[in-house]
Amino acid sequence: MGRKIDIPLARFGIGDVVRHKIFDFRGVIFDVDPEFANSDEWYEAIPEALRPSKGQPFYHLLAENAESSYIAYVSQQNLVRDESEEPIDHPAVGAMFEALEDGSYRLRDQLRH
Template identity: 70%
Template sequence: MTREVQADTRHHDPIAPPIAPPVVHARFSIGDVVRHRMLDFRGVIFDVDPVFANSEEWYESIPETLRPRKDQPFYHLLAENLESSYVAYVSQQNLEHDDSDEPVEHPAIAGLFDRLADGRYGLKPLHRH
C-alpha cells in the first residue's frame, strides 16, 4: 500500500514584508479619569498596553461570559470604589470617560500626577519620557 503525500507548496517570500498585526487605537490616555461600565469603580489611567499583557491565570479568573477580548488596549488604573483604593487592569471595552469632575482619591496619585484639570490629571514632568 502506497500513500500519496502532497507537498506543501506554501513558502516564505523573503522579500515580502511580514504580516503586521491589526492596528488598534487606544481611546483613552494616561491621566484620563474613567469608570468601569459594569462594576462600580473609577480611576486614573497610569499605563496602557496595546493588547492584553497580563497572566493567563488572571484572564481565566474572569467568568467566561464576562471575559473581554485580548486584541484591544488594556489600561492600568489607580482605582477606587466606596471601600478601597487599588490598582486595576481593565479592557478598553469595559471603560468609559468619567465626566463627574470629582477627584480620584487614590493615595498614589500625588506621586505620579499633578492636579485634576479639565477632567484629566497631568503626568508630572519627572515621569514623562
C-alpha cells in the same frame, strides 16, 4: 518586509479619568497595553460571560470604589470616560500626577519620557 500588526486605537490615554461600565469603580489611567499583557491565571479568573477579547487595549488604573483604593487592569470595552470632575482618591495619584484639570490628570514632568 514584516507583516503589519493591526493594533486597535486606544480610546483613552495616561491621565484620563475613567469609570467601569459594569462594576462600581473609577480610576485614573497610568499605563496602557496595546493588547492583553497579563497572566493567563488572571484572564481565566474572569467569568467567561464577562471575559473581554484580548486583542484590544488594556489599561492600568489607580482605582477607587466606596471601600478602598487599588490597582485595576481593565479592557477598553469595559471603560467609559468619567465626567464627574471629581478627583481620584488613591494614595499614588499625587506622586504620579499633577492636579486634575478638565477631567484629566497631567503626568508629573519627572515621569514623562
